[in-house]
Amino acid sequence: MVTGFRLSAALAVAADLGVSDELASGPRSIADLAASASVDQATLYRLMRALATVGVYDEQEDGRFALTPLGEGLRSDVPGSLRPLARTLADPATWAAWAHLGHSVRTGDNAFEALHGVDVWTHRRSNPEQNAIFNDNMSALSSLVADAVASAYDFAGLSSVVDVGGGHGVLLEAVLTHHEHLTGTVFDLPHVVARGPSRQAPRSVASRWSATSGSFFDAVPAADCYLLKSILHDWPDARCAEILRACRVGLQPGGVVLVVETLLGRPGHEVDAAFSDLNMLVLPGGRERTDLEYAALFDAVGLQLTSVVPTSSRMSILEARVRPADESAHR
Numbered sequence: 001m002v003t004g005f006r007l008s009a010a011l012a013v014a015a016d017l018g019v020s021d022e023l024a025s026g027p028r029s030i031a032d033l034a035a036s037a038s039v040d041q042a043t044l045y046r047l048m049r050a051l052a053t054v055g056v057y058d059e060q061e062d063g064r065f066a067l068t069p070l071g072e073g074l075r076s077d078v079p080g081s082l083r084p085l086a087r088t089l090a091d092p093a094t095w096a097a098w099a100h101l102g103h104s105v106r107t108g109d110n111a112f113e114a115l116h117g118v119d120v121w122t123h124r125r126s127n128p129e130q131n132a133i134f135n136d137n138m139s140a141l142s143s144l145v146a147d148a149v150a151s152a153y154d155f156a157g158l159s160s161v162v163d164v165g166g167g168h169g170v171l172l173e174a175v176l177t178h179h180e181h182l183t184g185t186v187f188d189l190p191h192v193v194a195r196g197p198s199r200q201a202p203r204s205v206a207s208r209w210s211a212t213s214g215s216f217f218d219a220v221p222a223a224d225c226y227l228l229k230s231i232l233h234d235w236p237d238a239r240c241a242e243i244l245r246a247c248r249v250g251l252q253p254g255g256v257v258l259v260v261e262t263l264l265g266r267p268g269h270e271v272d273a274a275f276s277d278l279n280m281l282v283l284p285g286g287r288e289r290t291d292l293e294y295a296a297l298f299d300a301v302g303l304q305l306t307s308v309v310p311t312s313s314r315m316s317i318l319e320a321r322v323r324p325a326d327e328s329a330h331r
Contacts, residue, residue, distance in 0.1 A: 008089055010050055011074070015086035019048070020067060020074035023057070027064040080144040084137035091130050093123055097282050110285035120283045125191065135192060139168040142229065145313035146174035149260055152311040153319075155179045155225065158256070162187050162223040164216050164247065165231040168194040169209070171260070172227065176205045183208045185221055217242045224255035229315070233261055233276070234284040237297060244301045244320075251322065257303060259318040264290045269314045294318050302326050 014020070017037045022028060030048065034041035052059040056074070058066040067075075073082045088094055093116055100111040112120045124131040149171060155161070161184040163172035169186035176184050176197075186194055190213040197205050212221055217239070220226065226247045232240045247257050262273045277288035289297075295305040298320045309317040 007054065009095075010047060011056070011086045012089035013047060014051060014056070015074050015083045016090040017044075018076065018083075019057070020071050020083070021076055023065065023067040023071070024075055024077075027060055027066040029064050033065070081140045084133055084140050087133045088130075088137055091127075091133075093130075094120075094283065101278065101282055104281050111282040113285065119285065131191065135167055138230070139170050142167075142170035145260075145311065145315045146171045147178070148311040148313035149229070149315055149317060150174040150178040152309050153258065153317050155182060157254075158182065158225045160184070160223040160252075161225040161227060162221050162250075163227045163229075164220055164243070165228065166194075167192050169197060169211070171229050172209070173197045173201050173205060175227070176208050177202055180204060180208075182225075183210075185210045185212060185223070187212055187214065187216070187220055189213060189215065216246055218246065220246050220250045222250045222252060224252040226251065226255075226257045227260065228257070229260035232259055232286070232294070232297070233280055233288050234286040236286060237300075240286075240297050241300050244297060244303065248301050248303055248322065255321070256306075257298075257320040259294060259320065260315050261294070261318065262288060262314050263308075263316045264288050264293075266310075266314075266316060272314050291316075291318060 017039065019033065019037070022033055022036050030041055030045045033048070034044045037044070048057055048065050049059060051057050052065065055068055056071045058068050060066055072078060074086060075081060076083045093112070097112040097115055100115045103109065103114055104111040110119070112123070116123060124134055155175070159182065161172065161175060161182050163169055163184065163186045165188050166172050166186040167188050172184045172186050176182055193211050193213045195211050197209050214220070216231070228243070228247070231243065235243070244257065251257065262269060262276055264273045264277065266273065273288050280286040280288060291305065291308050298305050302323060303320040304323045305318060306321050307319040309319065311317065
């Protein structure tokens with residue numbers, strides 16, 4: 001466990017070099033791989049040998065390396081690709097921030113900002129390549145859970161959905177695919193937001209899709225359903241309140257706010273949630289929460305937690321509505 005960082009680093013390098021993509025068509029010699037990646041042949045062999053010992057690649061008798069089912073996950077063209085996630089560790093600023101975890105534990109401060117003098121969002125905006133990798137990672141991770149979330153919640157009685165902070169709109173696309181009566185908008189910052197669904201989306205999705213940009217701290221487009229997937233866990237409570245307050249202002253009468261997160265304390269997902277919580281501490285400065293802690297966030301802005309819907313993935317859906325006592329005023 002102590003030396004697990006070595007494997008993380010090796011995977012990050014293999015992902016950044018695109019080794020699994022190179023092996024997708026069949027076994028390759030080290031000389032071929034090194035030439036394609038423009039790297040040193042001898043040291044690439046040492047990397048590949050190490051990753052072969054843990055099953056990521058297969059070192060064959062003739063000296064060539066082949067892809068394994070495990071290594072397939074680092075291909076860029078597979079659903080739910082883990083290549084973008086591994087590539088985030090190729091950013092020295094991210095790697096260094098984790099080495100600063102002790103500072104966060106001692107002080108409560110965000111490790112990334114304490115070390116680099118800017119928050120992780122500012123860093124990504126000023127580093128377009130890292131920003132693109134991060135956005136690709138968010139899309140890939142969303143694709144692993146989007147269908148589970150879209151099929152777990154009953155959207156009957158709703159008509160318009162806004163995917164708040166939705167980036168490339170992977171979750172919105174899944175929701176519109178599963179629920180053909182809905183129209184949807186993906187909403188995010190201008191340098192992030194997708195302008196249309198993916199090429200694989202059903203034709204009917206494109207006609208019900210729109211996109212707009214802005215800051216969810218200020219205002220969000222009016223709708224009767226807001227989706228916030230993996231948004232609130234990025235932020236401390238006070239900033240979460242700003243986001244939720246903007247949603248409450250824009251929410252149509254009878255509407256819902258659906259917060260999609262990995263919950264602390266949910267059986268079967270304890271490790272994912274706990275280490276994601278540390279990741280929030282180190283990088284964006286947020287935290288994972290229990291359902292009761294989310295309920296308190298809702299209550300602070302005039303919403304109430306009305307339901308927690310499990311999904312077949314690690315994510316849960318927290319449904320919040322305007323408190324009945326406030327509904328008449330909200331109208």
